[in-house]
Amino acid sequence: MKILILSFFLILGINLVFCQSSISLSATIYDQSPARNPDFEIPNAPNAVVKNMVLSTLGADKTPTYCCGDNGVYYNGQFDIHSQSTFDSWFHEIEGISYAVPYELVLIESKDEPGIYVYTSSSFFPIDGKGFDNKTLYPDEITYNGHNYHFCMKIHSSFTYHGGEYFTFAGDDDVWVYFDNNLLIDLGGLHTSASETVYLDNLGLTIGQSFPFDFFYCERHTYESNLNIITNLNLTCIEYDACGVCLGKNDTCCFVNKCETINRCLEADCNEGTNFQCDYHIKNCSDGDICSTDGCDIGFGCINLPINCDDGNYCTKDYCDPTYGCLHIETANCTECLETGCITVLPCFPVTCDSLNSSHCVASAMNCSDNDPCTSTECVNGECTYEWICGSEDSSSGVVDSSSGVVDSSSDVIDSSDIIIDSSSDIPIPTLSPSPQPSRFPTDTPTNTPMPPTRPPTPTEDPKIYEDPEDLDKDCLHCKDLGCILTGKSCGYLKNEKYEKSNCKENCCSHTPTCF
Structure with missing residues (x-):
């Protein structure tokens, strides 16, 4: 009698399972990008299934364990996986490297074969526009051929063994499927669609007992993305996390709770400590550079611009030193005007402010x-x-000290008694007291002597501006800078005799403009 009752409930359970029109498998997809992880979009990737990239027993955290520590996996001399560090983000959310997104993979019951559940896709792009592909949050993210080709997916579920079950997978790229924590489908590597089938009757399972089922899939390279499943397993979930993911780690809760925001000056924390709710705080935009100003734009995010060290003094060179901050170096031979600084290049032609125009020298x-x-x-x-x-x-x-205007008093003064006259000479004898007697010393008011003009004579024609010399550098002073014509004067150029074009360290202007 007990055997009949057990058989009845067993048959009833099988019929209930096979009466379902679909099986919904809750999954977690971890979005990746080549810019963040070199395991994705590997150049010249080998097109081959590579086995034993993960260990044959599922890890304690319910994810595959990488085979090789800090060493890479190679095929024909080319990388397939770089290291344990790059592999970690495949099935774990790591801030800035991978992005957890919840997903439902729905298997549909075959109309021709009741009890057989199928998922078929030759264009499997479940998170286009999500994760790093969200252009609102990541406007600079590269899109490859219009799709998100870089992600990994994990599914945790369980099944009750009744006998006669099987599971078939076909697709690309990496696929690892664990039954009762043992790796039975090993299709690792970057490759085109590959397939494998597991017949559960060969596993030595006990009828009526439940066993874990763990499925791991990665799409790592353009140009194809295929995922096909055929099975008669009664896959079910015995426990869901706070975000509705079967045997999940709550790592998709923030995506479900929509922590995304258009305010790029805010950051959101969402984890167990915030009860899986979004906790917003102002983003720290400091770049640690004392030569930049730190700010934030709501639509753009952090903005770091060079600091303005201008002190308003036209006779200083202002710049920012990465250690000391703003520095102001005085410019030699510079006269500060209201709107400019006038720099003297040739000492004998001092440059001063134009009294009629404060922006000119x-x-x-x-x-x-x-x-x-x-x-x-x-x-x-x-x-x-x-x-x-x-x-x-x-x-x-007779050299005069320009600072004092005094003639050297050590010079001899001619006295008329010192003149010796030879009477036999044919030279005419000059008078000893010519009038007037020229003085050997400069005087303020010489007598009976024409006075030289104190300035060049005023031109009789209209003032004019002479053309710039061809070899005058554009950074030197030009007649147009002096404004001579505004004072009724002409403007010409005086040649700089010390100018050497080939070795120009000082006196680098071939000519100097002057008003006359």
């Missing part, structure tokens, strides 16, 4: 004239020098 020759016809004046390196030109005396004895 005026270069003028240094005035070394002393109004004495018996001296020759010259500017040398910004200093006035004077040479005595009257009489036969040594010209070097």
